[in-house]
Every structure is written in structure tokens, then in C-alpha cells.
Amino acid sequence: MMASLIFVASLATLWMFFVSYCRSLMASSSRHPLSAEVRDVTGIRTVASAGDYRRVMQLLQLCPERREERNKLQAVNIYHSFLSGTRQMFAWIVPSLRSWAEHEQAGCAYFAAVALDRRIAHNREMLAQQDNP
Amino acid sequence: MPGPIDLIIWFLGTAFELAFVVCSLARKSFLRYFFLNLYLLLSTTVSIGRFFILWSYGQRSGQYMYFYFYSDALLTVALFVALISLYSHVLGELTAGEYVKWGAVFLLLGTAGFSYAVVAQSANRLSTNFAYELSQNLYFVGLVLTYILWGAVLKLRETRTRLVQIILSLGLYFSAYAASYALLNFSGKFSMMRYICPALGCFLPLSWSLTMLRYTDESRLVPARLVAVPR
Numbered sequence: 001m002m003a004s005l006i007f008v009a010s011l012a013t014l015w016m017f018f019v020s021y022c023r024s025l026m027a028s029s030s031r032h033p034l035s036a037e038v039r040d041v042t043g044i045r046t047v048a049s050a051g052d053y054r055r056v057m058q059l060l061q062l063c064p065e066r067r068e069e070r071n072k073l074q075a076v077n078i079y080h081s082f083l084s085g086t087r088q089m090f091a092w093i094v095p096s097l098r099s100w101a102e103h104e105q106a107g108c109a110y111f112a113a114v115a116l117d118r119r120i121a122h123n124r125e126m127l128a129q130q131d132n133p
Numbered sequence: 134m135p136g137p138i139d140l141i142i143w144f145l146g147t148a149f150e151l152a153f154v155v156c157s158l159a160r161k162s163f164l165r166y167f168f169l170n171l172y173l174l175l176s177t178t179v180s181i182g183r184f185f186i187l188w189s190y191g192q193r194s195g196q197y198m199y200f201y202f203y204s205d206a207l208l209t210v211a212l213f214v215a216l217i218s219l220y221s222h223v224l225g226e227l228t229a230g231e232y233v234k235w236g237a238v239f240l241l242l243g244t245a246g247f248s249y250a251v252v253a254q255s256a257n258r259l260s261t262n263f264a265y266e267l268s269q270n271l272y273f274v275g276l277v278l279t280y281i282l283w284g285a286v287l288k289l290r291e292t293r294t295r296l297v298q299i300i301l302s303l304g305l306y307f308s309a310y311a312a313s314y315a316l317l318n319f320s321g322k323f324s325m326m327r328y329i330c331p332a333l334g335c336f337l338p339l340s341w342s343l344t345m346l347r348y349t350d351e352s353r354l355v356p357a358r359l360v361a362v363p364r
Contacts, residue, residue, distance in 0.1 A: 007315035013307075020301055021301040021302065023360075027359070028294075072347075
């Protein structure tokens, strides 16, 4: 009885800290405006939607990666999968969870779009350096 | 002797602990986060000590058992002190430092007294039982304190990214540890479970090291964006 109580309480705090931790990782990119070409290529105008994530991730895979953002992207990817799982498993019990999870997934999509923007800018810079040594 | 997976997790954990100290030195933040560094340095030393004792006397020896439980209690107290130092960082501007110090001493002595009262009935191996009980209870107190600290971070609108991420990592670590211990009670000796607790031990220094590398003391964030469920 006691063990199950501790288990449930610790799962609840684990969920809360995990969500806040992922949000703190994404917080740095939330104020970063997207460039016009990333907006064109991803279809994100001002606000991203939950459905944009997969497309942006596919685009990210086409672009050579930057080492410094790899861990953050992995963490956000885990967060996105966790949100998908939460949506599928619990949305029928708590309907407000669906809109909350979609809002969070939109945040993940925007974070990925900002990462794409930074990758494109970085690669462009590298190319310019190669052209003008 | 532990298996290859146990050893890999052990070495990785020790490497991450050292990595944090190196990162803080490189980022000139060693003194600012002195108690976190002290805890991880102590943890590295204990890890090396445990390995040598294990190598010399074996896992089932009395020497290893005593060293393991006493060092575990010492490390838990060091982690508790590190957590209290984070309170000082967050509440530093409120000149509540003195209250925090006395509150921490009171809580530590209270937990030690409670642990002693629990194990006092059993005459056998009183001291090792006490060390084990103290570690367990301090972990639980640590989880509650981290939760309260997180509440203070949100209430005081703490904006320092590095501090916020260090506290969140600690919260994740304590919650996952408590959950895995409770799960261990259900699953008994299920083989996967024996790797989870040591693997969680790797998470905390790794996450702190990444935070130290990624952010400077000047990095700031908007605290309202961190609330799990916005009101």
C-alpha cells in the first residue's frame, strides 16, 4: 500500500519535473523569430501546430547537424513522443489533456524549426568560409 | 563481482561526476556551486574507494558492506547540503540565509532521530541499519525539499537558466529514484530493475555537466514558460 502510494506520488512529481525541464530547454528558442525561408519551407507562419513537428524533423535530417544542439533535440524528441503517448492513452479520460498536449507539441515543432533555421545559417556560414578562405 | 553492464554504468557515472567538476572549473563557477562540486568530488572518491574494496575483498565481504552503507549515508548528507546550498542561491536576495541554515540543521537532526527510532528495536547491525535508514529517509526529505524549492523558483520568478536547470535535474533525479525504489518493491529481483538505480546515478552529473557547458551565469529565461500546466 505504502509502496504504491510512493510510486504514484513520485510518478506525479517526475512528470511535473520532466515537463518543466523540457520546457526550460525549449524556452531559449521561443523568442527566436523564424527566417522567411524557414517559414516558407516548413509552412509555419507565426505559430506552429502539433502536426508540423514530423515535417520539420524530416527537414532537419536533410541538413548537416550541429553538435551543440544534438542533446537538446534528442530530449525534445523524447518529450514529443511522451506527449503523443499521453495524448493517446489519457485523452479519453481527461479531454483537456488533448489540447494541452497539442499545445506542447506545437512548442516542440517551433523549437525544431528554430534548430533548422540555425542549422541552415551555420551551413551557409561554413560554405561562405570555404569559398573565401 | 558485478557484471560488465554494472561496471560500465559505474565507470560512466564516475566519469560524469568528474566531468561536472572539470566543467565548473573551466567555466569559473567552482566556488559559486561549491557544494555541488564537493558532493560530486566526494562521490567520485567514494566510487573509486568502493571499487578498490570490491576488488580486494569481494562483494559479499563485511568490509565492502560497511564501506558501502556508511559512504552512502555520507553521500546522501552531502547531497542534502548541496540541495540546501541551492536554497541559499534562490532565497539569497531575501536575506533568509540564516533561517535556511537552521532549518536544514533541524531537518537533518530530525531525520537522523527518526531513523534511529525506527532501527533502535533491532539489536543486530544497528549502525549499518541506521546508515541505510538515514539514506532512505533523507532521499525522501530531499524529494519534498526539491519540490518546495521548485515552488519557490516559480513564486520568486527565478530567471537564471543554469540554476533553474540544476534544480529541475535534481527534481527529476529524486522523483525517478523514489519511483524506481517503489517499483523495486513490486518487482522484487526483476533483472532490469537492478540497472535502473545506478543508471539514474549517471543522469544527475551528466545533466548538471551539460547545463554547466550550455549556459553561462548570465543566461536568463522566462519563468512563466516553465509551469507544467499553465493556470
